[in-house]
Amino acid sequence: MSAPQSTRIASPRYPAPELANLPDDIKAKVLEVQEKAGFVPNVFLALARRPAEWRAFFAYHDALMLREESGLTKGDREMIVTTTSAANNCLYCVVAHGAILRIYEKKPLVADQVAVNYRKADITPRQRAMLDFAMKVCLHSEQIEDADFAALHAHGFDDEDAWDIAAITAFFGLSNRMASFSNMQPNPEFYLMGRLPKPAKSA
Structure with a gap:
């Protein structure tokens, strides 16, 4: 099965700049x-139309x-982003960060679960x-x-962890x-x- 085909980054009203012009x-x-992921996530180009804002x-x-120095794992952070982005009806962030969440947690179903109803998801009581x-x-x-x-x-988080949770939620609200x-x-x-296990490498 092939991935959905789309080359559009955002609305024609806000065209993304060419990489060569950045x-x-x-x-x-x-x-x-691009070297690390194998492609350029669209957010990197879409926001680059305003370089100062991109940097910030x-x-x-x-x-x-x-x-x-955080009590949150990388998977925890992506779980926060995926769950709250779904509450904000953000297609881009649910799909993009859901993919990263699946990889970090090594759970092909978890992103869909937390995006729809995290209370029914296969996650820990701490999460x-x-x-x-x-x-x-x-x-x-x-x-x-x-x-x-x-x-x-009660689940081992301290007040600095609470700040992290709140800040991640607020930043991704933007x-x-x-x-x-x-x-x-x-x-x-x-x-x-992250939906299918990677094929085993041959010896």
Whole structure:
């Protein structure tokens, strides 16, 4: 079965710049991502139409998603993104980050499960508590209270972890809205990533 075929990045109203025309620092980062992933995720080109905003966006993205001194695993972070992006009806982020989630968690079904109903998903009680907090930040941040932090503490999260959960949720709330309003399309490659085990390497 082949991946869905689409070359459109976003709305014609906001055309993505050509890679060759990007500032050198952005071009270098895009080529680095292409080398690692085998393709360029559309978000890297769609947002590059405004270089200063691109730099700010990915600096904060990396500060949150690559932070080493966090109690959250890479899979936890992608699970937060996938679940809250679904609540925000963001096609791009659900498909793209769901693919990364499947790979990190080594669970082909988990992204679909948390996107539709994380309470029924095959995840740990710790992850469910994490997503309860993330979803409250996503939908009703003004209602966060001490009891919400206590529920996280019961599963081993501390207050800095709560900050991470909230910051990831909030940052991707911005990302979701930018992707949706500009009609950013997921790369076809994302749809199949992590769904089937990789074939064993021959000796």
